[in-house]
Amino acid sequence: MSNESNAYWTVRSYPDGEISAANFELLAAPVPEPGQGEVLVKTTHLVVSPPLRMALGTGGIAGKPLPLGSLMRGSGQGRVVASKHADFKEGDLVAGPFGWQQYAVTDGKQPIPLQKVKPFGDLPVTANLHVMGSGGATAFIGLFDYGKPSAGDTVVVSAAAGNVGSIVCQLAKLAGCRVVGIAGSEEKCRWLTGSLGVDGAINYKSEKVSDALGRHCPDGVDVYFDNVGGKTLDAVLDRINFGARVVLCGATSQYEGDSQWYGPSKYFNLVYKQATMQGFYIFNFQSRFPQIFARLQALIEEGKLTYAEDQMQGVGSLPDALVKVLSGANFGTQLVNLDV
Amino acid sequence: MSNESNAYWTVRSYPDGEISAANFELLAAPVPEPGQGEVLVKTTHLVVSPPLRMALGTGGIAGKPLPLGSLMRGSGQGRVVASKHADFKEGDLVAGPFGWQQYAVTDGKQPIPLQKVKPFGDLPVTANLHVMGSGGATAFIGLFDYGKPSAGDTVVVSAAAGNVGSIVCQLAKLAGCRVVGIAGSEEKCRWLTGSLGVDGAINYKSEKVSDALGRHCPDGVDVYFDNVGGKTLDAVLDRINFGARVVLCGATSQYEGDSQWYGPSKYFNLVYKQATMQGFYIFNFQSRFPQIFARLQALIEEGKLTYAEDQMQGVGSLPDALVKVLSGANFGTQLVNLDV
Numbered sequence: 001m002s003n004e005s006n007a008y009w010t011v012r013s014y015p016d017g018e019i020s021a022a023n024f025e026l027l028a029a030p031v032p033e034p035g036q037g038e039v040l041v042k043t044t045h046l047v048v049s050p051p052l053r054m055a056l057g058t059g060g061i062a063g064k065p066l067p068l069g070s071l072m073r074g075s076g077q078g079r080v081v082a083s084k085h086a087d088f089k090e091g092d093l094v095a096g097p098f099g100w101q102q103y104a105v106t107d108g109k110q111p112i113p114l115q116k117v118k119p120f121g122d123l124p125v126t127a128n129l130h131v132m133g134s135g136g137a138t139a140f141i142g143l144f145d146y147g148k149p150s151a152g153d154t155v156v157v158s159a160a161a162g163n164v165g166s167i168v169c170q171l172a173k174l175a176g177c178r179v180v181g182i183a184g185s186e187e188k189c190r191w192l193t194g195s196l197g198v199d200g201a202i203n204y205k206s207e208k209v210s211d212a213l214g215r216h217c218p219d220g221v222d223v224y225f226d227n228v229g230g231k232t233l234d235a236v237l238d239r240i241n242f243g244a245r246v247v248l249c250g251a252t253s254q255y256e257g258d259s260q261w262y263g264p265s266k267y268f269n270l271v272y273k274q275a276t277m278q279g280f281y282i283f284n285f286q287s288r289f290p291q292i293f294a295r296l297q298a299l300i301e302e303g304k305l306t307y308a309e310d311q312m313q314g315v316g317s318l319p320d321a322l323v324k325v326l327s328g329a330n331f332g333t334q335l336v337n338l339d340v
Numbered sequence: 341m342s343n344e345s346n347a348y349w350t351v352r353s354y355p356d357g358e359i360s361a362a363n364f365e366l367l368a369a370p371v372p373e374p375g376q377g378e379v380l381v382k383t384t385h386l387v388v389s390p391p392l393r394m395a396l397g398t399g400g401i402a403g404k405p406l407p408l409g410s411l412m413r414g415s416g417q418g419r420v421v422a423s424k425h426a427d428f429k430e431g432d433l434v435a436g437p438f439g440w441q442q443y444a445v446t447d448g449k450q451p452i453p454l455q456k457v458k459p460f461g462d463l464p465v466t467a468n469l470h471v472m473g474s475g476g477a478t479a480f481i482g483l484f485d486y487g488k489p490s491a492g493d494t495v496v497v498s499a500a501a502g503n504v505g506s507i508v509c510q511l512a513k514l515a516g517c518r519v520v521g522i523a524g525s526e527e528k529c530r531w532l533t534g535s536l537g538v539d540g541a542i543n544y545k546s547e548k549v550s551d552a553l554g555r556h557c558p559d560g561v562d563v564y565f566d567n568v569g570g571k572t573l574d575a576v577l578d579r580i581n582f583g584a585r586v587v588l589c590g591a592t593s594q595y596e597g598d599s600q601w602y603g604p605s606k607y608f609n610l611v612y613k614q615a616t617m618q619g620f621y622i623f624n625f626q627s628r629f630p631q632i633f634a635r636l637q638a639l640i641e642e643g644k645l646t647y648a649e650d651q652m653q654g655v656g657s658l659p660d661a662l663v664k665v666l667s668g669a670n671f672g673t674q675l676v677n678l679d680v
Contacts, residue, residue, distance in 0.1 A: 234603070248611050260605045261607075261608065262603065263606070263607055264604070265602065267601075267603055267607070267617070268569065268594075268601065268619070270588055270618060271588050271589070271620070272621070274621045275618070277610065277616070277617045278616045279608070279609075280614045281611070
């Protein structure tokens with residue numbers, strides 16, 4: 001180990017509005033040695049998703065930013081390369097919040113338990129970072145436990161081509177719903193209607209969401225799976241049906257910028273429509289993950305569920321990957337492959 | 341009838357911001373004659389509540405304002421003074437949306453069914469306009485069906501000294517909750533803590549609600565019954581506990597003014613706290629009203645539930661009554677007695 005170095009990204013500065021790669025600093029240190037009861041993990045893949053933006057401060061809703069100079073946070077997969085821990089041995093594939101670095105030392109407990117990773121059937125092991133991981137579980141629990149779709153319902157999904165949104169769209173179609181997805185490019189919209197079988201797709205960058213919703217949802221909206229917040233949430237609230245369920249999952253439109261978050265000014269339609277707006281924390285449902293993953297795996301193997309991965313290469317590309325997902329330029333779950 | 345006149349208020353102009361009596365015009369016409377299948381009602385009491393403000397236009401959430409020159413809307417009680425309707429006879433006490441006028445003609449169907457009014461036990465008949473009416477039912481359904489309080493929960497109620505809020509406070513205390521009320525005067529706060537047995541009262545006109553909530557709710561908020569919206573809703577959302585229930589009932593702070601409503605910028609705490617925000621339409625629960633009213637009547641007769649009425653006298657005082665309730669200067673349900 002001793003003649004290799006560990007490249008890692010720290011928080012150099014807080015953005016004034018939109019984030020840029022210059023807000024991070026790439027440093028290097030000797031690869032750390034695991035102490036008694038610890039393991040050394042070589043990171044293979046990190047997931048880069050919009051909520052990471054909040055590590056650099058945002059509008060006062062999501063706690064304090066990381067202190068300047070801290071290791072940037074992030075989760076992913078890695079391989080145990082040295083172990084002084086009874087439960088892990090060299091070569092084990094593991095998942096955890098390793099941070100933006102090539103190597104991580106952990107006692108397997110902090111900050112969250114280190115998990116061994118086994119691929120599902122013939123799926124690539126990286127699927128455990130999205131469809132066969134918390135993203136897939138979030139889509140499943142959010143749609144079925146909170147969205148409670150009935151056949152024939154109109155389901156609207158924002159960030160519909162993303163990790164969670166794309167699974168929600170497909171599960172809702174399988175449940176017999178009419179599904180309308182909102183995404184940020186023509187290519188994504190074509191993927192939604194072409195490959196995922198969604199009934200309608202709205203490119204929010206080229207048309208006004210409220211107008212397009214009127215066209216795509218003539219009978220109103222029964223379930224809204226919200227990954228973006230902001231004025232899109234308002235536009236959907238304006239069209240909810242009696243008894244509608246608004247499932248809050250993400251607020252991508254609000255993570256950039258340090259001002260107060262945009263609150264949904266149409267929230268009072270929840271009263272007029274006797275409707276519900278709910279959030280949930282996916283890790284409270286962990287006991288159901290095995291059952292959910294078995295179902296998702298079966299759907300994938302039957303060709304009824306698909307997903308997309310967007311990989312960038314090398315530890316150096318991590319900041320660019322975050323800028324990319326915040327602009328919506330990624331296609332599918334954004335991964336960075338560090339095993340290069 | 342023919343030598344009496346019917347005084348009535350029309351909408352003269354839309355307010356630019358806060359409403360004033362000058363936005364209404366008092367006119368008079370001959371008392372109308374009921375046609376075949378119709379009754380003539382002499383209005384005895386009208387309820388004047390903040391949502392009436394929306395009849396004159398507000399921020400684009402609650403539909404179109406009444407056209408200029410229209411009879412101002414409003415609901416209350418009256419006495420049948422002439423009937424050509426098989427189901428109603430002279431002297432019947434009835435309730436309905438008679439509008440701001442001394443006499444109303446109705447076919448008993450439009451715009452909503454005319455209802456016969458019977459006092460509950462020894463309660464004044466005007467109690468049917470609040471605690472033994474939709475206000476009491478709203479408090480009961482909102483708190484129990486949507487707030488789902490458990491003994492020991494902290495329940496926060498805004499407009500706590502109002503028609504609905506004061507009943508919610510007392511029902512929550514009876515359910516073993518810790519109750520904190522938010523109201524707009526020292527007198528109301530004293531009534532809440534003194535007569536209603538509420539654990540803490542916050543005068544939002546003299547202290548910052550967010551600071552006061554920190555003091556009064558050291559263990560967070562499990563149920564919030566919201567009658568006001570605006571920044572008070574944000575202040576409470578900022579302190580909700582895991583699994584909290586936010587019950588949307590009114591948005592008094594938002595009815596004045598024609599700009600966009602203030603959306604709760606802290607709504608995303610519903611995600612972090614796996615919490616629910618819900619609205620409901622009380623008239624969907626009408627089949628349960630008899631059972632609810634029996635329970636409320638028993639509580640009143642046992643001395644466990646009280647209420648306050650604020651009466652103004654004469655048809656001429658209707659606009660002033662609306663200005664009064666919007667400023668929060670009323671104490672209890674605002675009625676206008678037209679039977680003078």
